[in-house]
Amino acid sequence: MKKLLLASALLAASQVATAADYKIDTDGAHAFIQFKVSHLGYSYVMGRFNKFDGQFSWDADKPEASKITVNIDTTSVDSNHAKRDKHISSPDFLNVDKFATAKFVSTKVEEVGDGELTVTGNLTLLGVTKEIQIDVSKIGEGDDPWGGYRAGFEGTTSIQMGDFGTKMDFGTVDFNLVLEGIRQ
Numbered sequence: 001m002k003k004l005l006l007a008s009a010l011l012a013a014s015q016v017a018t019a020a021d022y023k024i025d026t027d028g029a030h031a032f033i034q035f036k037v038s039h040l041g042y043s044y045v046m047g048r049f050n051k052f053d054g055q056f057s058w059d060a061d062k063p064e065a066s067k068i069t070v071n072i073d074t075t076s077v078d079s080n081h082a083k084r085d086k087h088i089s090s091p092d093f094l095n096v097d098k099f100a101t102a103k104f105v106s107t108k109v110e111e112v113g114d115g116e117l118t119v120t121g122n123l124t125l126l127g128v129t130k131e132i133q134i135d136v137s138k139i140g141e142g143d144d145p146w147g148g149y150r151a152g153f154e155g156t157t158s159i160q161m162g163d164f165g166t167k168m169d170f171g172t173v174d175f176n177l178v179l180e181g182i183r184q
Contacts, residue, residue: 019059022151022181024070026053030152030180033072037173047079047088054104056181058151060141063111068119070179072102092168093161099126107131119155125164132157134177144182152180 024031034048054070075096077088089096106121115138123132134155141151155177162169 018061019057019065020149021057021184022055023184024052024054024056025150025180025182026051030150030178032176032178033070034176035173036176037170045079045084047077047085049073049076050078051076054179055184056179058141058181063117064109066106066109066117068104068106068121068179070104072104073100074102074125075100093166093170095126095167104132117153123159125159126166128164130159130163132159139178139180149183150180151183152178154178 031052032048033052034046036044036046039045049072051073052070054068056066056068058066074094075089077085077094077096079085079088088094091098102123102125104121104123106119108120110118110120112118117136117138119134119136120131121134122129134157136153136155139152139154142149144150156175157177158172158174160169160172162171
């Protein structure tokens with residue numbers, strides 16, 4: 001009877017041992033939040049947020065149990081043009097003096113096949129929370145040269161700035177997200 005109980009306990013432990021928590025590697029600059037927005041319909045303005053952090057849980061055997069939270073320091077907006085960054089940071093757009101942080105919290109993860117996922121969650125920007133979906137591709141996971149374990153993903157999504165109550169609505173913003181996490 002003791003052997004049966006021990007075997008059952010080992011089997012149960014092996015079935016839950018695959019889920020792990022990860023810290024997004026912003027310290028090593030292995031994660032990026034980049035954006036692109038139309039400039040008058042003639043070209044694009046591209047930029048990024050230089051400061052953000054977050055964490056995610058990932059279970060390759062049960063992706064639907066995964067979760068992610070990302071906190072973005074909106075004061076770190078960088079379009080490679082100081083005067084434009086000042087305008088983007090103003091009350092016309094991001095209003096960073098009042099809303100210095102944006103946040104994404106997942107509510108659902110769906111596996112759609114071949115390492116592709118759809119992550120649904122709530123984005124809070126300018127004090128307004130809206131549900132968005134992010135199309136995600138798993139890049140890979142495994143041991144790193146420093147004795148740790150990492151997992152990486154790339155995602156794309158688009159939002160309408162007017163949905164978040166910007167004073168000036170410059171339309172659709174396309175985001176490209178690259179997140180590499182270090183298992184904790």
